[in-house]
Amino acid sequence: MDTLDQLKTLGFTTNEAKAYIALLGCEPASAYEVAKQAGLPTSKIYEVVARLTNRGVFQASEDDAGNLHYYAMNPRDLMASIRSKTIMETEQLLPELQKITANSQSNLIWPLLDAAQVQSRTIELLHQAKQSILISLWPEELSWAEPALRAAENRDVRIALVHFGKPVITIGATYHHPVERTLYAEKGGRGLTVVVDGSQVVIANFKIGDVVDGAWSRNESFVTVAEDYVKHDVYITKVTRFLGPEVVERFGEDYRKLRDVFDANA
Structure with missing residues (x-):
């Protein structure tokens, strides 16, 4: 995702994002110069500049001749x-939405479709933890979860990390x-399991070839299994x-016989 697209995710329109990026590189500048x-077409720039000025993203300054020049925040x-x-x-919206949220949502299992979603949801859960964290992961995931x-840990949350x-x-x-070597060969990649306070879970597989699939849920059965x-x-x-x-x-x-669940005598 480039800078333009990232600004759009923060509420900028395409033209607003282009104008902000442009002004950063040439300030102070007139609307025409931006x-x-x-x-951007000059027919659109004045509307764009006005919106950004009203939001405080642009600051207007008038010179002695009455010409407006703009600075970017x-x-x-x-x-x-x-x-x-x-x-x-x-924070203002959450309690209002919770008033109308159906309890049935707690049974849903929400898909996490890529590594970014898995990472974001996992970190969010870890920050929410109040009592306990059970987590199973590989070095690659620990690097961003640490x-x-x-x-x-500093909040005195109990942590068990595999x-x-x-x-x-x-x-x-x-x-x-x-x-770990046996598991990696069996699964064709790495796994991540995170259970927070016995009430929420994230599970994900990071497979060979950068294929990622995962899920997040409050479903009681799903949480218990994890x-x-x-x-x-x-x-x-x-x-x-x-x-x-x-045991060896x-x-x-690698305890191969131990993992053979279909041979009771192994």
Whole structure:
């Protein structure tokens, strides 16, 4: 997503985004100069400039001859203003929407269609955590989840983290899953499971070839299954850590026989 598209996601029209970007590079400038720099028709620029001025994104300055020139709000100040306004509006809107939300929504499972959606929803859940976090993940996902996990740890949220691959950092109770190579081969990629406060879950698969699919839900059954999955992995890591040589001797390298659920004698 380029800069123009990103500004559009923040509420700018295409012409407004073009005008803002153009003025940043040529301020102070007249409306005509902004139109020329942005590649916009002069017939439209005055309306665009007026809207941006009314919103405080542009600041007008009149010279001695009565000509108007414009300055663009500093990008850092603009982002801070948008962030503050968005937070205020969402906090005001949330309780009103919750009044009309059907309880049946708690049973829905919402798809997460790409890595960005998975990352955004996961970080959001981690920031919401008040009591507990159960999380199972690989180094690639820990790299972006670590700050939110650290913040939760600082809030005294209890954390159990199952790490596929030898962990280089410790957050809460950290466990090294002993069969990461076997799992990667079986699944054709990496998995992520996050359960927060026993009430919300994110599950995702990051498959070979950058194919990502995931889901988020408050569905009680879905949450319970995910919670048990992470806890089961914790049980396994504890057993293999304290009985390592015996378990390897019994079940083989990477505990392959242990994972053969269709052979009770393996």
